Amino acid sequence: MNARTLTSTSWFSALRLAVVLMLLCGGLYPLISTLLGQTLFPEQARGSLVYLNGEAVGSQLAAQPFSEPRYFHPRPSAADYDPTGVSGSNLAPSNPELRERVTRDAAALSRQENVPVEKLPVDLVTASGSGIDPHISPEAAALQAPRVATARGLALEQVKQSIASHTRAPFLGVFGPTYVNVLTLNLALDAAEATNP
Template sequence: MTTPSLPSTEEYPLDTRGGSFGAWTVFTVLTFVLGGLLYPAVTTFVAGAVFPAQANGSLITSGGKVVGSSLVGQPFSGDRYFIGRVSAAGNGYDPTAASGSNLAGSNPALRERVQADSAAIAKREGVQPSQIPADLVTASGSGLDPHISPQGAAIQVARVARARGLSTAQVQAAVAAATEAGGLIGQDRVNVLRLNLALDAAK
């Protein structure tokens, strides 16, 4: 049995020329211009033209001034306002510190905090701890969720109505107007910032 021999370099000489420096330079410049400048510029322009609100951060204005974003929660206090979710982000809904608490449900510190928050909310709203929805005592994965559940808003209606001198029907109507449909796979949710701004604007 004979071993096949490889073709000699004389029959098939190797190509050792390599690419020219000029060709690689042109390729690099074109890649930079197309991928690094033109593509981002086009996508930014299209996004701004088709989705102007979202492209600019879904900002909410009041009285001609930007007061927040519909995507980021804000801390509220006082009987006149609906209170949002617990924030795991530092300094209360700090977008530069977005994070969850990373505490398991079995963590003693988390259980203690939830029990304390439940007792405080039950006292503030005049309800039983068992009536408090989970979203009012737990943080979202980002720590920035601006929404609460309709159930979380419902237990706050009576307090807000009393503090503002409004009827419960008026406040419930404001809650309904601030409720966003969850669609096919999501759940209905209430944007707390929009709700509180609508109440402040109500006569």
């Protein structure tokens, strides 16, 4: 067997391997994983969309920029709440720009919620790694409850009960923090307000 035959045999072997891997990894594997996802986790596979009157109003996986006083506000977003451009700020805690923004946001939030800066939960002044984290801590929700209750004309206890019913424990009781989904909480309050004008 000469060198030319060996080279052409190697090329054909490499080409066959490339085609087989392309079919397996680029076709069969995505097809099977998509079908399994759609079958086992249909809601998550479709983006965990939240519907209101048959229309998608958001996703349980992406924050929205609620800013009206009657709504609970999410964490700050380094991505301007754009789910197609998720990103953290990538600024270190020692970065002067980050310190300035946090100090400015904390002062504004302190005035808005009428509490000292020291009482602010850290998640209300810091962005998440993705920039679109839809959750806040129960402490962050509790801090906003008086403002939301006043703006909606609801009893504070009713708003607190709504927070409690939308508080979720860590996955399997271990993974991640206890959290409140801002979108579903705000929609529940809208629904409660509509049924009890």
